[in-house]
Amino acid sequence: MLDLPTQNLLIALAVTTAAGLATGFGGLLVFASKSPNARLLAFGLAFAGGAMVYVSLGEILTKSIASFSMHYGERLGFTWGTLSFLAGVLVIVTIDRLVPNPHERLEVDDPYFREHNRDYVRRVGLLTAVAITAHNFPEGLATFFATLENPGVGLPLAFAIAIHNVPEGIAIAVPVYFATNNKAYAFTACLLSGLAEPVGAILGYALLRPFLSEAVFGAVFGIIAGVMVFLALDELLPAAKRYAKGHETVYGLVTGMAALAISLVLFKW
Numbered sequence: 001m002l003d004l005p006t007q008n009l010l011i012a013l014a015v016t017t018a019a020g021l022a023t024g025f026g027g028l029l030v031f032a033s034k035s036p037n038a039r040l041l042a043f044g045l046a047f048a049g050g051a052m053v054y055v056s057l058g059e060i061l062t063k064s065i066a067s068f069s070m071h072y073g074e075r076l077g078f079t080w081g082t083l084s085f086l087a088g089v090l091v092i093v094t095i096d097r098l099v100p101n102p103h104e105r106l107e108v109d110d111p112y113f114r115e116h117n118r119d120y121v122r123r124v125g126l127l128t129a130v131a132i133t134a135h136n137f138p139e140g141l142a143t144f145f146a147t148l149e150n151p152g153v154g155l156p157l158a159f160a161i162a163i164h165n166v167p168e169g170i171a172i173a174v175p176v177y178f179a180t181n182n183k184a185y186a187f188t189a190c191l192l193s194g195l196a197e198p199v200g201a202i203l204g205y206a207l208l209r210p211f212l213s214e215a216v217f218g219a220v221f222g223i224i225a226g227v228m229v230f231l232a233l234d235e236l237l238p239a240a241k242r243y244a245k246g247h248e249t250v251y252g253l254v255t256g257m258a259a260l261a262i263s264l265v266l267f268k269w
Contacts, residue, residue, distance in 0.1 A: 012147040015158045016140050020197030022162035026169020027190035031183050042243035044163050046252025049236035051160035052228045054257040059153045061225040067218030084219050088226020129189050132168045133196040140197030141204040142224040156263045
């Protein structure tokens with residue numbers, strides 16, 4: 001078992017919590033304005049998607065292969081890293097099939113909310129919060145372990161996930177606020193969903209701590225990379241495309257990749 005300093009654990013937990021709390025910021029946007037800037041939202045979502053894809057394939061998957069290689073040798077290390085990446089994709093696909101993430105259908109100006117009664121919309125808000133909370137557990141685990149191993153990788157990933165969490169907060173706040181007309185309830189629902197990320201990190205670390213080794217780190221990083229790439233391609237980029245009016249999606253994607261690349265270079269100096 002690897003013995004990790006308490007300070008590293010606290011830093012990783014703090015970064016994970018901060019990323020999760022961005023869900024609450026999304027809820028505040030619902031109260032601050034009637035409709036968010038669609039083009040800015042498209043750029044931000046694509047930026048997060050590009051950042052997540054770049055850091056997952058360029059750093060996290062590489063660390064998975066390196067950790068496995070230290071344990072099994074170079075050839076098997078690459079094999080197990082690749083299999084872990086595919087396992088991560090399978091994990092998040094399974095979660096997505098069992099608990100579909102509905103946030104892409106819950107837009108602020110959707111007539112859906114005007115045509116249904118409050119009781120029904122209240123149930124929709126509850127289901128939305130539950131679904132997004134379920135999706136937040138692996139995101140929290142990803143941020144925590146990435147920061148634990150290397151803050152230079154974990155911090156940019158946390159920033160990308162925080163951007164991703166903003167529209168999820170909007171998706172939770174809209175139906176809850178519409179149904180209850182209570183800002184406190186809506187904001188609390190957003191915060192509780194966001195706190196699933198540090199809770200997921202704590203549970204994941206508690207389960208894996210007795211078994212931590214280079215091979216376990218390799219498996220965790222490979223799975224994280226698969227989960228992050230799937231989320232970026234399945235959720236962030238399609239959502240960005242829906243809000244875009246021009247080339248915001250590709251501009252955001254490239255800018256996100258460039259920002260992550262530059263940040264990683266600076267962290268290595």
